[in-house]
Amino acid sequence: MSLEKELDSVESILHKLPEKELRQVWRILYGDGVKDLEVSEKCLKLVSRYKLELVKCKFNNTPEQLRPPRLVRVALFQQKLPVPLTFPIYKVKTEMYTLAMDAVKVAAKGGAKIFCLQQAWNMPYAFCSGEKMPWSEYAEKAEDGSTTRILQSLALENNMVIISTILERDEVFEDRIWNTAVVIDNHGIVLGKQRRNHIPCLENSNEPTYYCEGNLGHPVFETEFGKIGINICYERHYPLSWFGLALNGAEIVFNPCGAIGEETELLWSVEARNAAIENGVYVCTVNRIGMEIYDHEYEDEQGNLIHHKDSGLFFGSSYVAAPDGTRSPGLSRTKNGLLIAEFDLNLCRQVKDSRGLGITRKLPKYRDILLKLTNNEFKPQVIKKHCQCTST
């Protein structure tokens, strides 16, 4: 499969429609509420210097009488591994740092205050390879590993919150590895971290053999620019995981991903957006891009092929969805790209109010179901025909 033949994006095709038809389809597929966002000349110059794709947009909502708008600009960055997987670990990391540092500069000039990187952003996404080495060596300390230290400087320098999802090595506790989002605030301080709770049990993904199941709950980080939660990659399949973050007060949920394959791509535009709608939050979902090419196939001891030389295509398409169901255009499926979106956090409460989400959730009903289920007392409520014999 060659990247040249890959579709750039659904949006690029839709734009080939006549203006009137495009408008009609766009309203139903994306919503009317998203307009172009103006950014500085300096930002645009840097975009061109670093050869980034830039998507920029501004979400709409109604002003309130008592609360002033709480506008925030977020930036999502999707980046390709620019060097072969065989390069030394420090070299791969350094190259990924460089790309991210450039993107942070662009985002800062574009006015972004929260910057989110893709999952395991400073390494190849090797959790599906089956091989432990050298990939486990990418794990590093969350609070003061080299990646966090570099981002702390960047965050402070650019007055920006940065969300950095890495493989975390817990040197204190059994040398365990976790899949961890580190939140660095705009003063360069590590505000805290979230460890992924839900780990895929997929054919040949092998992820549960690399890192532990999260033990930090569903924390929400109160930053100067809004309350944020992080739902990592596969956790987008779990309505209750999004809900846990929303209950803790998240206004924006970031969803850093490494998503691949046609089956998954089919779900991509549905799940994160649905989570925004059902929970009255903004969702920012960031995917990796590109194909990661190993220098060898990998077989298990019985000679079964565990991984091919190529990873398949990480399909990018990062986007932002608002609680009212509108969404931004996506970044491309193939290119390094930065999405800068501005929105008003007040819309979260507006949507909760207008749809009465909290009033009609009927949580006690579901508490009782979950109680029974987890106590092995659950009996499915099934209605069958009372009496077969009378039926004909």
Add this chain to the structure above:
Amino acid sequence: MSLEKELDSVESILHKLPEKELRQVWRILYGDGVKDLEVSEKCLKLVSRYKLELVKCKFNNTPEQLRPPRLVRVALFQQKLPVPLTFPIYKVKTEMYTLAMDAVKVAAKGGAKIFCLQQAWNMPYAFCSGEKMPWSEYAEKAEDGSTTRILQSLALENNMVIISTILERDEVFEDRIWNTAVVIDNHGIVLGKQRRNHIPCLENSNEPTYYCEGNLGHPVFETEFGKIGINICYERHYPLSWFGLALNGAEIVFNPCGAIGEETELLWSVEARNAAIENGVYVCTVNRIGMEIYDHEYEDEQGNLIHHKDSGLFFGSSYVAAPDGTRSPGLSRTKNGLLIAEFDLNLCRQVKDSRGLGITRKLPKYRDILLKLTNNEFKPQVIKKHCQCTST
């Protein structure tokens, strides 16, 4: 607003794209797994006689070694009120019966075994009008009202399960009204009913003033053609409502709706499909169509306008979504239409297995959150900066 100017469907516009581009976009938006379904000549003749739109399709999945495929054809019917709202109640019902009876005949010739009507299908959708009369008079007994009796004959005659969502009058218990889906099996027997649990709290919807909150849990009906659950209209916004039905073993969840307005239409293609994906079930979502025109505006005692003369456009667009994320094309936004879809119920378990949905749900975590929340012991897990003073 004139119906003539209304867009027929998103799909009708996408089909204007060149073949290659259409294919690329379709794969990402709808999935590759849905093909055309062959139906009998007799079916097609009836379609043409009754001037119905027909969408027909067949979902794909992999055969298993031990279980034979469990193919089922379902039919969704969206129908416009063919007479003015001022007509006598019996007349409105009779006209709606005629349309539905024709559609059942077509569906039977098309091989459908489960037939689902839209919400409150035999009446105008007057729950947003604010006026109690004459609309409350449409309520009738679930088990042996005239609507159920007519459908029982149809079900028996056509060897078909019919799902009929009506306003139910409980003559035994306080003359209460409920929003109820009656399930009639293929032998013409009322298998049971589901009463809507979640009722919208929307500006001017007034629905909670018409009927009571459901008290029947999340029953699943074991029919000869599969285990089915019903999530009524607004319940599509509640992930736990879908989940409750899936836990009880539903393989197909029907979602009869009366959905209106641009804001809602934006969510339409997202929510039911997401529910199919997250729960490993097929979802069949059926919407009303057309504009329902009152003969007067309606004001409250203070002179505030409660309803306009027209209801706004019920936007149709009924569709079927499969657990793997593929979906059918939608019926049109404006026309009486029948969707016949064939699929293999085995796909539900296949998706649960391949994505490990049950393994990774981590329900005890969420049980504990709901327990605290419903006991007023919930404290949001919020992480703030430890010390503002060290930050600059």
